[in-house]
Structures are given as structure tokens and as C-alpha cells.
Amino acid sequence: MPLKCSVYIATSLDGFIAREDGTLDWLDAAQATVTEGEDCGYAAFRKSVDVIVMGRNTYETVLGFAALTAESDSAEDTEKWFYKDTPMVVVTSKPDALCIPPCLSGCVSASSLPPSALHSKLEGEGYTHAYIDGGRTVQGFMRAGLVETLIITLIPIILGKGIPLLKDVPETGLTLVESKSYPFGFVQNTYTCKKKESA
């Protein structure tokens, strides 16, 4: 069964996923305006996913959110992990240097494989739907033509500067599958990427 790769991400109106230093205060402020109980389809998306591929920077950020360190080893520590027991591959050029707390060793692994090789490996292991996260990792998968679905939530802010979601991605035709706007000003667009004829 082929492995489908999807991106679910929030960007500013000018296409940034974080400030230049990686901070997300603007996104936190926006999240605080979200109607209680509304998750913009995230839970349903997460449920459809059986593996997460995340860039090292993003991984280290979420590790920090959970206050997990190389020593975290208890069941309580495991509870803090947002992604629960979903298998996660962290993409890094130095897999041996990656901090994987003992409490996450059952689900998190590191890989320095390029996107196409990693895709083949995960497909071979029987995964069917990968959640691709992190700016450079998304760009790598986009460049390799491996992203099938893009779910982008536009936050009503212009940042002016930041880390772009899409940069030096080859020209890609898209098909709009769904567009949804929320009373708190988010607009979530779901696109499928058109495969190149030659691919």
C-alpha cells in the first residue's frame, strides 16, 4: 500500500511558520482566540496518521514544550509527550546526537535518510499515512514531490520576517479540496498537489 504524506501546518498570511528565531508567540496568541472545543480538524487528522516525520528543530521545540530532557524516564514524563505513542521519525543530519529521552525511546527514532529513501523505508514498514512537519522537512518532501495533501491554516497576522513554509520548492499545481473559515479569523485550506507527468 502506498504511503501518503500530508502536511498540516499554520502559517502567517505572509507564509511564515515561526519568527526568525523560531518563536511562536504570535501563534500562541492566535490560539488563545480559538473558540473552546474547536481544534480545526487536528484530532481527526492526527487519528488518520500512523507515523510522524518531523524536522530536528521542530522536534526540539516540542521536546521543550513538554519539558523533556535526556533524563526523562518516568511514566509521568511519557504522559507529557503530545504525540503519545504515534511512531515519530526525527530527520537530522546527526542521528547519533539527537536527544531521545528514555521515556520516548519506544516511539521516537532518528534518521538522516533523504526524503525519498525515508519514504520508501516507511512504506516498506507498512505505514500508510505520514504527517510531515517542520519547515525544512516539509520543503524537502515537497521538493521530492512526495507531499500529497497540504492543509494550511492561515493565521490573521502578517509577520514581515520569519521562517518560510515554502521556499525554493519547485512549481507545483494544486487542487483545492476544501476551504473553511472560522469566526476567530483562521482560514484553513486543504489542497492536493498535482503529480508531475514525468514523476
Place this chain on the structure above:
Amino acid sequence: MPLKCSVYIATSLDGFIAREDGTLDWLDAAQATVTEGEDCGYAAFRKSVDVIVMGRNTYETVLGFAALTAESDSAEDTEKWFYKDTPMVVVTSKPDALCIPPCLSGCVSASSLPPSALHSKLEGEGYTHAYIDGGRTVQGFMRAGLVETLIITLIPIILGKGIPLLKDVPETGLTLVESKSYPFGFVQNTYTCKKKESA
């Protein structure tokens, strides 16, 4: 009466208004998919506008579309002009060098004034709603905090490279006023820019 400034523009999903060389083939291709009779609110927007402020590059591009030159002087030439008799100010650092065909001399003028001074001038002349167009001109008006409404139509394509709509614009909070998606995959979002407290 205060002069309101609005932007009505189409961008790729990665925020470009044109390819790096200014070409719009991708936009023309997208326009060709638009349902007959649908104008995505453009006519109503144009009707609400009593002056157009356009960057030199954009002006020269539309002059080329109309095949107008420094010699164009007939009523037929005037007919070719897309913007009819709506007054237009072309922003350029060299107003004397701007090509304004005789057939457009009644409506088109050139100005090297910076955004705030041009805004004051037009307001003083009694204009109430300006349509700001062209990448650098939009950015200049955004930087000066002069844009009140942003109507951005997202075209379902990633270009990877191009001329950005928003670049080095200071952080700006937005309020989503309306979001509309079209069966041909365009998503048009209308935002108002939040005024800075200190402005």
C-alpha cells in the same frame, strides 16, 4: 473625509504576485479556469474606488497589455485602456521619464511622493477610496500603515520563486472580514489591518 486605501490582488500560495521576471503566465492560466461571468468581486471593488495608485512596473505591464505607446492618441487607443477614466497616479522615482500616452493624459499622472504624502495629497483632493496596486507600492503603503483593507485571492499554485506581495512589512494584526472559495480553486480572503495604537 478620510481616504481609505485598499489592496485587491492575486497571489500564489507562496505569496508571489508575479514570477521573478514579472511574468504572469501562471495567473493567465488560472484565470482561464474561472467560470464564465465570475469576476471574484472585482467589478464591485473597482466601482467603489475613485482613484488608483499603481507602481511603475505594474503600470508599464498593463500599458503593454493594452499595446499603448507614447504615440497612442486616438479614441480607439483610449478604449483599450482597462481602467477607463478612473484617475490613476503612477508611483515612480522619475516622474518625468514616465510614458503617459496622450490618450491617457486626462486620467494618468505620475508622482514620486512617498506614501504618506501622496495619501495626504489625494485626501486633500477629495478622493475617498484608493486602490493600491503593485508589489513595491503595496509594501510602501503597508509599511506606512496606510492600508485599511486587504483582499487577497489565493491561486492554487506554488511558484517557488517570484516577486513577493508582502516583504519586510512590519508586523500587522489582521481581522478576517470575509472568506470565499470558488469551484475553480481560488480562495479570496478579505482582511482589515489593525491600526497601531501609536499611529
